[in-house]
Amino acid sequence: MYPNLYYVFKDFFGIEWNFLHFVNSFGFFVALAFIICSIVLARELRRKGKEGVLGPVEEKVEVGKPATAGELAVNFVLGFVLGYKIIGLFLANGSAINPQEYIFSSQGNWLAGIALGLVFAFVKWREKNKQKLAKPETRTIRVWPHDRVGEITMIAIIFGLLGAKLFDTFENWDSFIKDPASIFSMSGLTFYGGLICAGIALWWYTRKHQIPFPHFLDVMAPVMMLAYGLGRIGCQVSGDGDWGIYNAAFKTSGAGGIAPATINDFQTTVTQQTGFFAHNSTHHAFFPKPGFLSFLPDWFFAYDFPHNVNETGVPLSNCVGKYCNHLPVPVFPTSLYEIIMGLLLFGLLWAIRKRFKIPGMLFGVYLILNGLERFFIEKIRVNVKMDFLGMQITQAELISFLMIIGGIVMMVLLKRGYKGKDSFLKTS
Structure with a gap:
């Protein structure tokens, strides 16, 4: 893991520049995601302008x-x-x-x-x-919509970060009460909180500047999926805690490294590391590497996140200073899975974006795909559960479920309300 760029340059190039301590890996990839997505956003808005669906003011x-x-x-x-x-x-x-x-x-x-x-x-x-x-x-x-990309990006950044931090604070209210100053930390950001708050702010902005919101949503659908996939790179590289439950089919060594294990190995580690597991859930699964995926490395199925930015876990041997911890039992690297799924789903949305004739329909597809991805990844992901109608679910599970339902309802209503041809797909 690389908590900040200092460790990246030190490991890859043998260079030790102290000022790189200030460039947090998570923040770096979030910033990179915003830059790349703003370029993609400008391209799509310009394309919509050439098609005549988005005009100047x-x-x-x-x-x-x-x-x-x-x-x-x-x-x-x-x-x-x-x-x-x-x-x-x-x-x-x-x-x-x-x-x-x-x-x-x-x-x-x-x-x-x-x-x-x-x-x-x-x-x-x-x-x-x-x-x-x-x-x-x-x-x-x-002024064309693509001329406003800078303002749109800034609104997304400001309200996205505020919403992400706000929702994370609500989700981890007990931790916030114990340490109110943690609200100023960049760790602990809830994607859906940022999505909701930024979405409301951008709705107001597009209305103010006479940008048709349904067309704008279609432009944003692949952009947001791309941002999600790129942003998760920061989670994986820094080891910020957005990982999964323990995979008891693998074990770690004191110096790091992953190896196959038995369920008894897991139970032994839990007994030996009582100081760590006393404050951490032992929710786990036993999932050995399938034979047909034998070409993949063990860390694809279980990873101990050495040198993680949160300094969570137990000490690594032969390591001195900050960021010298790793998890005593490896977990599913769910941030890695979400990188892959996010980028694949972006590719899918990008490929079909020109086929929909009804404004807003592509965004409905995005809601369903994003909701399905997050709903199922939550099954093996560590997150705070809450009581909802007698069920123990996470905040993300609830929001992702609502996104799926919302996407389906949105597509049905758009289809019924469309005044054009019966088919809402362009012929290729």
Whole structure:
């Protein structure tokens, strides 16, 4: 596992750059997912525009005005905060500081903050000065949906992270009460919480800018599936706890490594590691590697997540410092399974995206596929269960079930309400 990029460069290239301690592996892959998905989103919105289903909106803008004091002040403050915190973080001693605690503390670099603040203010002044006219004028411009990708991405990031953290807090309320400061941590994010909150925010945004929401949903369907698959790479690489139940058909060694085992081996480990299992569920399955999948490595079926970012488990032998733990019994690497399923389902949605004629129908398919994937992966995934109508289920199971039902109902209603031809599929 690679909790941050420092360990990636150290392991692969033998380079030890302290500032890489601040680049969390999970956050890196989440950011990468947003970048890639914004590119795919722009491409799809542009395609919809060429097809004539998404058109531009005329807006009036005033051009030729010099930068105002307010604009310069806003840019200075933004540059100051980034310099004070982010550059200050990189200039600090990476091995001796907790990045999350640093970001939410008063620590920072004043010189870096003032310098970057002045740079931001100067860039804004120069940009406005180049466009300055002797007499400012009002112009009408045409703004296409694909011109708004930057704003759409920022809304998805902000409300997605807020929703993901909010739903995770509700799901783990007891832990939050014990440690309220954990709400500022980037660990513990619920995908469906981000999906719901970002979805509401984007509905408001598209309505405001006259973007037909059903067509927008169809554009977002493959994009969101791609984001899910790419985001899970961060979970797998960092070992953030999004793993499955124990697979008792395998065992680990003190130095890491996986080997076949018997159910007695599992019971012996549970007895020996009472300190760990006293606070951890022993929910497990016995699933040896099937013969027809013998070409796959053992860790595909059971993995101990050595050096995981949460520092969960028992100490690894011959390891000193942070991130020196691994799980005493390997678990199903469900984040790896979700990477594969997420990318495969993205490929499926991408392949069929042009065949649907009814707006919103592709999004209905997405709801069903995403719901099915998550509902079944929850059967072997570790998660907090809650009481619902006398049943013990996880928050994700409930939401994924509602997504499946919602997707089916959505497709039926769209089909019945469609005024065009009987067939809703384009002929190839």
